[in-house]
Amino acid sequence: MSRIVVFGAGGRVGRAAVAEARRRGHEVTEAGHEGATDVRDQRAVAAVAAGHDAAINAAAVYGEGTDPGTFFPTAARALLAGLAEAGVRRLVSVGLAVVKPGPDGVRLMDSPGFPAEFLPFCLAHASGFDVLRSEGDAVDWLYLSPVGDFDAEGERTGHYTVGEHGDMAARISHADFAIALVDEAQGPKHHREHLVVT
Structure with missing residues (x-):
């Protein structure tokens, strides 16, 4: 079994990743929530990640009072540097499908009519x-990303598909997305690229 550190373990995706990893018998360290490890601090990342085989990053901020x-x-940057310092070579990071160019080469977030409040x-x-792509050689x-969005009430089916593109109207449960992360x-199986999960 592996030792996996999960950053952002207090959020929905992070909690699902922790549960999935533990269900498989992995040793899991929960980091980056409720005053624990600050994922923006290289030294803190390195300290908590030491001795682990892989890291999952589900940390995010959103809403009033956040930047x-x-x-x-x-x-x-802190994750890349901290994990490299700790000798952890694998990082699976949670993102957004709208930042990935579609089949036409245009990111959904750049398309006409995209809601300005989400931009x-x-x-x-x-x-x-962009930091991962340009500075991530050591990891x-x-x-x-979920191809469309999460189904907040969705159950674990045990199935998912990973690909370059998908139907943006699709939804996936947090539990099934966590299976892909773990x-x-x-x-x-995939390296230094952005893929979508449905």
């Missing part, structure tokens, strides 16, 4: 992903 524009790129959060996610990272953490 996603600095959170996501800062967290990406700052999406741009912040995109800047975090075997993967950026996974699969890629424990047995990497």
Whole structure:
């Protein structure tokens, strides 16, 4: 079994990833919530990640009083540097499908009619992903997104599909998305790319 550290373990995706990893018998460290490890602090990341085989990052900020524009790129840099320092080579990070170019080469967030109120959060996610792409040579990272959105009430079916593109109207349960996260953490099949899960 593996040792997996989950950043953002207090959120819905993080909790689902922790549950899925423990269901399989992995040793899991929960980090980055309720005053625990700050995912934006390289030293804190390195300290908590030491001795682990892989990391899952589900940490995010949203809403009043938060600054996603600095959170996501800062967290990406701290994770890359901290994990490399700790000798953890695998990072599976949760992202947004709207920051990925579609079959026409245009990101959904750049398309006409995209809701302006969501754009700052999406741009912040995109800047975090850009850090992974441009600075992530020392870590075997993967950026996974639900193809459309989460089905908050959805049950665990045990099935999912990973691909380049998908139907943006699709929904996936947190539990099924967590299966994909843990699969890629424990047995990497995809490397240094952005894929969508449905």
